[in-house]
Amino acid sequence: MTQLPSVAICIPTFNQAQYLLASVNSACTQTYPNVEVWVADDASTDETPEVMAQLCQKFSQLHYYRQPQNLGIAGNNTWLLNQPKTEFIVRLDSDDLLMPNYVETLVKLLQKYPEAGYAHNAVQEINEFGENRSIRRVSRTQEMQNAEDALRASVTGYRVAANICMFRSKVLQELRFYEDRPEFVEDYDLSVRIANAGYGNVYTDQILACYRVWTDVKKARSKRKHLQLKGYIRIFEESLLPAFQSRGWDTKIIYQQRRKFAIIHSAYCFLPIFNQAERAELIDLLKKLGDSPALRLRLLLLSWGLAPIFEWQHHAELRLKGIVKGWISQLRVDS
Incomplete structure (x- = not known):
């Protein structure tokens, strides 16, 4: 056997x-x-x-x-x-x-x-x-x-x-x-x-x-946002970019996605758990990840206290994606 x-x-x-x-x-x-x-x-x-x-x-x-x-x-x-x-x-x-x-x-x-x-x-x-x-x-x-x-x-x-x-x-x-x-x-x-x-x-x-997915009462995961941003930078620069270049693929999409990632994660950096020095470090990392006029405008709006609105928008988009994926899965089963 x-x-x-x-x-x-x-x-x-x-x-x-x-x-x-x-x-x-x-x-x-x-x-x-x-x-x-x-x-x-x-x-x-x-x-x-x-x-x-x-x-x-x-x-x-x-x-x-x-x-x-x-x-x-x-x-x-x-x-x-x-x-x-x-x-x-x-x-x-x-x-x-x-x-x-x-x-x-x-x-x-x-x-x-x-x-x-x-x-x-x-x-x-x-x-x-x-x-x-x-x-x-x-x-x-x-x-x-x-x-x-x-x-x-x-x-x-x-x-x-x-x-x-x-x-x-x-x-x-x-x-x-x-x-x-x-x-x-x-x-x-x-x-x-x-x-x-x-x-x-x-x-x-x-x-x-x-x-x-558990309630992060002490915000331990959010406190590691700097590790996440540093990690994304390394992934794009050390893994994705060389892989695309070695194949002769257009790398424009990589830079576009870096800018998108920076905008998506910008609201987290304005949580009240971060002091001024920590927030400055995170903003610097966001710009290294994907600086753009859109990011700088987002950072300005966030500095005016609009972080909860952008956080709600992001989570609403994630929930909508989950619903769509569920529909697709059910259609696949029914067919």
């Missing part, structure tokens, strides 16, 4: 003990039999070690390692994804969940399309209490997307429903994982580099995971 391909589910974590139990349980109870689960604790200061001690007693396929010092998102992920010696690797954040048939379904897809570097899927968005919110989908009709199409599409952003993906291990090894890559947008950067290396991706509209 032919042995099934081996799969590792890798869960990086930092101070999310309250979600670990459900996340690890979802990874360890897959319908697919040949699965091992790895958890890398990036020197958490909460009850993560105690929670993991209980889980390690329950699940024999579970491996737990606690970093002696905090490595950051990219560093911890690079260490973690480099540990398994399996054919496929799943990256799962410690506050997210997998449906029982996640691994079984995506392994079959990656076997069907050997030219795909990773597989992804529609997700159920949940809140911090585990209650269902909206469904996230990717607006595309084809199951397989080739490398060149993926590279062109990536100019407009990270083209997945959520950063819960199954990768071919050899592809991650070829690209040296997240080593020396930007923080906070490391998954987007990796998807660009995978496409540049000649690998496509495969997508299913099945809901195979739960992606958690």
Whole structure:
């Protein structure tokens, strides 16, 4: 009997003990039999070690390692994804969940399309209490997307429903994982580099995971806006621009998208959590990302206190896109 391909589910974590139990349980109870689960604790200061001690007693396929010092998102992920010696690797954040048939379904897809570097899927968005919110989908009709199409599409952003993906291990090894890559947008950067290396991706509209969106009371995520902006700059300059230039493609769209990104993210920089020096740094990063007369006008309007209006507009556009994607998905099912 032919042995099934081996799969590792890798869960990086930092101070999310309250979600670990459900996340690890979802990874360890897959319908697919040949699965091992790895958890890398990036020197958490909460009850993560105690929670993991209980889980390690329950699940024999579970491996737990606690970093002696905090490595950051990219560093911890690079260490973690480099540990398994399996054919496929799943990256799962410690506050997210997998449906029982996640691994079984995506392994079959990656076997069907050997030219795909990773597989992804529609997700159920949940809140911090585990209650269902909206469904996230990717607006595309084809199951397989080739490398060149993926590279062109990536100019407009990270083209997945959520950063819960199954990768071919050899592809991650070829690209040296997240080593020396930007923080906070490391998954987007990796998807660009995978496409540049000649690998496509495969997508299913099945809901195979739960992606958690929680109320950021202390604004910890917003406080990392400078990391996100620095990351976008590096993606455009170090990944996208060289990829387009090497193929002789028109790079005008890259500069257009940089300016668009800067405008989209400008309102966040005027949240009251930022002091004057922090806001000045963020504005400087916005201009480095994509300076334009439109950005300077937006910054002027934001300085007059109009940030809530632009924030509402952006979230309304995202909700509308979600509704349209749902309609497209239903039409596909009905046909």
